[in-house]
Amino acid sequence: MVMVRVDALTKRFGETSALTELSVEVADGEFFVMVGPSGCGKTTLLRILAGLERPDSGDVWFGDRRVTTTDPGSREVGMVFQNYALYPHLSVHENLAFGLRVRHTNRNAVRVRVAEVAELLELQDYLDRKPKQLSGGQRQRVALGRAIMGRPQLLLMDEPLSNLDAILRERMRIELRRFHDRVGITTIYVTHDQKEAVSMADRVMVMNNGRIEQIGPPADIIRHPLTEFAARFMGHPPMNIWRAAMEVTAAGVARVSDGSGAAWTVPGPWPTAPGSSLDVWLGVRPRDVDLVGPGEVADLTATVEVVERGGGDDVFLHCRHRDETLVISVNDGRALPRSGDEVRLKLRLDRVHLFKADTGARIHPSTVNGHAAATLAPLLVGSELQ
Amino acid sequence: MVLEKTRRRRPGPSGTANTDRTQQPATSPGEPQGRTAVLTLDREQSWVVRAVRPLVGYLLVVPALAIFVTFFYIPAVMLFVLAFYHWNVFGATTFRGLGNFYTLFNQPLYWQSLLTTGYFVLVMVPLTLLVALGLALLLREGVRQARGGFARSLIFLPHVTPLIATSIIWVWIFDPQFGLANFVLTHLGLPRLGWLEDPHWAMPAVMLYTLWHSVGLYTVLFLGGLAVIPQQVVEAARVDGAKTLTMFRRVIWPLLSPTTFLVLILTTVNTMQAFGQIFALTGGATGRGGGPAYSTSTDAVLIYQTAFTYYHLSLAATMSLILFVILLVITVIQKRLSSRWVFYR
Numbered sequence: 001m002v003m004v005r006v007d008a009l010t011k012r013f014g015e016t017s018a019l020t021e022l023s024v025e026v027a028d029g030e031f032f033v034m035v036g037p038s039g040c041g042k043t044t045l046l047r048i049l050a051g052l053e054r055p056d057s058g059d060v061w062f063g064d065r066r067v068t069t070t071d072p073g074s075r076e077v078g079m080v081f082q083n084y085a086l087y088p089h090l091s092v093h094e095n096l097a098f099g100l101r102v103r104h105t106n107r108n109a110v111r112v113r114v115a116e117v118a119e120l121l122e123l124q125d126y127l128d129r130k131p132k133q134l135s136g137g138q139r140q141r142v143a144l145g146r147a148i149m150g151r152p153q154l155l156l157m158d159e160p161l162s163n164l165d166a167i168l169r170e171r172m173r174i175e176l177r178r179f180h181d182r183v184g185i186t187t188i189y190v191t192h193d194q195k196e197a198v199s200m201a202d203r204v205m206v207m208n209n210g211r212i213e214q215i216g217p218p219a220d221i222i223r224h225p226l227t228e229f230a231a232r233f234m235g236h237p238p239m240n241i242w243r244a245a246m247e248v249t250a251a252g253v254a255r256v257s258d259g260s261g262a263a264w265t266v267p268g269p270w271p272t273a274p275g276s277s278l279d280v281w282l283g284v285r286p287r288d289v290d291l292v293g294p295g296e297v298a299d300l301t302a303t304v305e306v307v308e309r310g311g312g313d314d315v316f317l318h319c320r321h322r323d324e325t326l327v328i329s330v331n332d333g334r335a336l337p338r339s340g341d342e343v344r345l346k347l348r349l350d351r352v353h354l355f356k357a358d359t360g361a362r363i364h365p366s367t368v369n370g371h372a373a374a375t376l377a378p379l380l381v382g383s384e385l386q
Numbered sequence: 387m388v389l390e391k392t393r394r395r396r397p398g399p400s401g402t403a404n405t406d407r408t409q410q411p412a413t414s415p416g417e418p419q420g421r422t423a424v425l426t427l428d429r430e431q432s433w434v435v436r437a438v439r440p441l442v443g444y445l446l447v448v449p450a451l452a453i454f455v456t457f458f459y460i461p462a463v464m465l466f467v468l469a470f471y472h473w474n475v476f477g478a479t480t481f482r483g484l485g486n487f488y489t490l491f492n493q494p495l496y497w498q499s500l501l502t503t504g505y506f507v508l509v510m511v512p513l514t515l516l517v518a519l520g521l522a523l524l525l526r527e528g529v530r531q532a533r534g535g536f537a538r539s540l541i542f543l544p545h546v547t548p549l550i551a552t553s554i555i556w557v558w559i560f561d562p563q564f565g566l567a568n569f570v571l572t573h574l575g576l577p578r579l580g581w582l583e584d585p586h587w588a589m590p591a592v593m594l595y596t597l598w599h600s601v602g603l604y605t606v607l608f609l610g611g612l613a614v615i616p617q618q619v620v621e622a623a624r625v626d627g628a629k630t631l632t633m634f635r636r637v638i639w640p641l642l643s644p645t646t647f648l649v650l651i652l653t654t655v656n657t658m659q660a661f662g663q664i665f666a667l668t669g670g671a672t673g674r675g676g677g678p679a680y681s682t683s684t685d686a687v688l689i690y691q692t693a694f695t696y697y698h699l700s701l702a703a704t705m706s707l708i709l710f711v712i713l714l715v716i717t718v719i720q721k722r723l724s725s726r727w728v729f730y731r
Contacts, residue, residue, distance in 0.1 A: 050621075050625055051624075051625075052621050052624065052625070071624075072621075072624045072625045072627075073624060073625065073626065073627030073628065073629070074627070077625060078625070079621075079622065079625045081618045081621070081622060082618070083616070083618055085616060085618035085619045085621065085622040086619070086622075087619060087622070087623070087637065088619070088641070088729075088731050089640045089641060089729040089731075098623070098626050098628075098636075099625075099626035099627055102623075102626055102627045102628050102632050102636075103627050132731070146622070146626070147625075150626075150627075
């Protein structure tokens with residue numbers, strides 16, 4: 001088990017830069033998930049941690065050991081590849097034993113360790129089979145077993161569940177997390193699926209264009225996204241985000257309007273001087289929008305286009321508000337609007353997110369439950385969302 | 387396990403998997419409407435189309451088959467018959483039974499030609515394999531790091547040049563007086579060689595040419611074999627701690643084995659039948675054939691001379707038959723042994 005530190009890592013492939021001055025620390029024993037769209041650099045970072053790629057500059061530390069230029073085989077890491085990458089010509093037993101054999105481990109010790117890992121992952125019955133004779137889930141477990149055979153200090157996983165069908169994927173998510181908790185190994189996991197990130201991670205790192213958008217516990221990022229990108233990427237269904245203008249009044253509150261006639265007063269305090277106006281992204285999660293009845297005050301009106309049932313009690317209304325599609329989460333069981341109906345909506349102002357239109361950065365201090373984020377931040381990281 | 391797989395591969399009403407195959411060409415009237423687009427189309431086709439349809443496959447292979455039958459299978463069968471007769475084009479054809487075999491086995495020159503062929507094959511097969519594999523490994527590294535495409539073309543180029551034309555060029559190269567080969571040797575401080583005129587060096591010279599001419603093909607085959615080895619598997623082995631040599635021995639080599647097997651069969655067959663370059667390099671021009679002291683008289687060369695210099699066509703047929711049997715036996719043995727070391731994914 002080891003703490004991992006990455007220091008100002010930069011990696012370019014020809015003209016495109018995969019990683020730019022990236023620094024991050026992963027705690028000992030942590031389940032750390034790197035998430036982002038394809039091409040965001042998450043896999044490159046994982047490969048650099050494995051030693052399969054050399055960074056152009058910057059350093060990788062495992063504990064006190066600088067491993068930037070260390071061979072993959074000497075780093076004491078285990079890796080699970082997206083396509084499992086099992087040795088197709090070797091049996092499960094030989095696949096598991098490969099690393100130890102290469103390192104000239106004593107024959108008996110290899111046998112004992114194979115038996116141990118096979119038992120841990122319930123592979124005893126398949127030891128003589130070739131990878132071709134295994135199902136996806138079984139291959140997945142062999143790949144995981146092979147990765148932990150040499151008792152690595154760090155376990156790296158590159159989208160290990162993406163080749164499984166939906167049901168198996170859900171189950172393996174729990175299995176992997178349970179496995180991590182039992183073995184306690186520092187795990188760095190790459191995925192493009194925010195759902196996986198949310199359900200498995202101690203902490204998530206949202207990446208985009210080779211840079212870090214935000215690092216934190218998944219619930220933190222969902223409640224308090226620091227960038228417009230992180231806000232859009234994390235959470236399901238995705239946050240509704242549309243363009244608006246914001247003006248800070250003399251009273252220190254922000255007047256936000258999106259040009260449709262709708263306007264909101266969002267309490268501050270705001271860092272910008274009174275009177276200044278700013279182009280912003282206005283964001284609100286589907287569950288933070290309420291349907292209001294005819295008698296009440298509404299923020300805006302929209303037309304329902306699709307009524308999507310989530311399977312359980314959740315129903316998502318996809319509504320048209322000018323050029324934007326807004327998704328609203330409502331509970332089933334009440335009189336639901338139908339497609340084509342006009343609905344009146346009200347935003348929960350204490351859950352509204354504002355990001356600068358040009359940089360996408362969150363405008364501080366934001367409001368979470370009506371408090372300034374600056375004072376809230378430590379609280380969020382600490383107890384509230386564990 | 388197997389059942390599960392089949393079911394997953396062909397989705398559709400369970401239990402129809404068996405009948406599917408037999409019913410697809412002929413549409414039975416009981417088929418539910420519009421099961422697939424193809425079946426619907428079938429029903430609308432005229433009886434002519436339906437009658438011809440099963441024959442289409444045969445019609446398509448007829449042209450190729452006709453050429454093969456006329457120019458290959460019939461002569462091949464005739465050759466096998468001829469092997470048991472006496473026929474020298476001009477005289478009468480008489481049945482000799484195993485007489486031709488008796489004559490051959492009493493000919494020291496025939497035995498020598500078999501030995502020469504063996505020498506050629508036993509050197510060329512491993513040599514070609516090693517050089518081609520080595521070049522492929524180097525090229526792959528080159529392709530990954532810089533521009534190896536050009537080098538790959540250069541190595542493949544000799545293979546597409548005409549055998550006889552380039553052989554003649556190599557006759558000049560091997561010229562003891564003015565040739566490039568001896569020029570290089572003397573500049574390296576080594577003694578000059580007689581090459582094609584020296585009974586000991588004629589065969590190595592032929593081998594050198596053959597390697598130059600054929601190695602490109604096998605290099606490209608190996609490159610193809612290397613390209614289909616999944617990169618992630620190689621990376622997994624690196625993470626597992628495999629260094630270059632272990633990587634080659636325990637990952638690359640086993641995964642490359644189908645290609646290696648193919649190259650093995652091809653080089654064996656091609657070297658056993660090698661004729662053109664030997665004929666052109668050693669004595670084509672002079673009509674002697676087979677080099678100094680018959681040192682390059684392989685089986686194939688001797689067959690040619692027997693048939694077209696001495697017109698013992700039936701004796702040549704017998705030799706061809708024996709060569710065919712030898713090749714067949716070797717190939718079957720190689721195939722049998724292959725199950726022990728060739729891994730098909």
